[in-house]
């Protein structure tokens with residue numbers, strides 16, 4: 001396995017893709033980017049990232065940071081599949097999927113789109129725009145791959161070239177699952193705090209005082225309850241997890257608890 005992995009194309013130049021491209025450039029690699037949105041492309045160019053059409057892109061590594069969402073309330077992985085169909089026509093050495101996906105997506109890309117010819121790793125993002133220095137591109141990341149060769153290339157690229165600390169897992173499916181599970185876990189924790197706050201209010205108790213008292217116990221950490229669970233990642237990822245099997249009772253309750261809480265906040269109850 002001795003591949004150069006010097007030329008990188010970042011696909012999807014949004015909230016995580018643009019800082020990713022900038023970080024890779026800062027590390028001395030040759031970077032270009034592609035996005036279907038002219039706004040995203042212009043913003044990237046203004047920040048020093050060359051942009052290309054996907055047809056013209058010629059890179060060793062393709063880093064995929066496109067948006068993922070829902071179609072008819074089912075997880076929609078089509079933006080990933082669409083860009084991978086284009087990459088399949090090229091001589092890529094490695095494809096790194098950083099977007100959040102449901103388990104099975106990366107292997108489907110490897111088997112059905114790349115026909116086993118292009119190595120694939122999944123390195124889900126944990127980006128938090130609120131603190132990009134500590135929780136940005138270069139934070140501890142999980143890496144999983146479709147096979148040993150892909151994992152070696154991924155570790156060489158992310159670990160050695162980009163100096164990103166990595167937690168290796170035994171399969172790409174574990175990496176995919178870890179991302180949606182960590183966000184769903186946080187969602188459930190917040191929903192618990194929200195419900196407790198409503199219970200305390202109904203009983204005339206100070207939620208923050210109750211929370212502070214509970215949190216003096218060594219294994220308890222009740223979170224704050226603020227304005228409801230906002231942003232797109234946590235609400236999307238818990239729904240991805242809930243969509244996978246019939247074992248989703250707690251997940252569905254957490255989603256409806258947050259809806260009830262947001263209504264409660266809107267009514268001005270405290």
Ligand SMILES: NC(=O)c1ccc[n+]([C@@H]2O[C@H](COP(=O)([O-])OP(=O)(O)OC[C@H]3O[C@@H](n4cnc5c(N)ncnc54)[C@H](O)[C@@H]3O)[C@@H](O)[C@H]2O)c1
Pocket residue numbers: 011012013014015016017034035036037040065066067068079080082083098099100101124125126127128129233
């Ligand atoms: N924003 C975060 O904090 C965060 C954190 C962790 C994971 N993620 C995940 O990373 C992925 C990207 O999130 P984001 O916040 O950067 O989204 P975003 O909406 O800010 O950016 C996504 C970009 O992808 C582009 N795009 C969509 N389809 C495309 C296609 N077919 N070809 C080229 N470009 C395409 C869009 O035009 C957009 O500019 C999502 O899967 C998200 O769940 C985001």
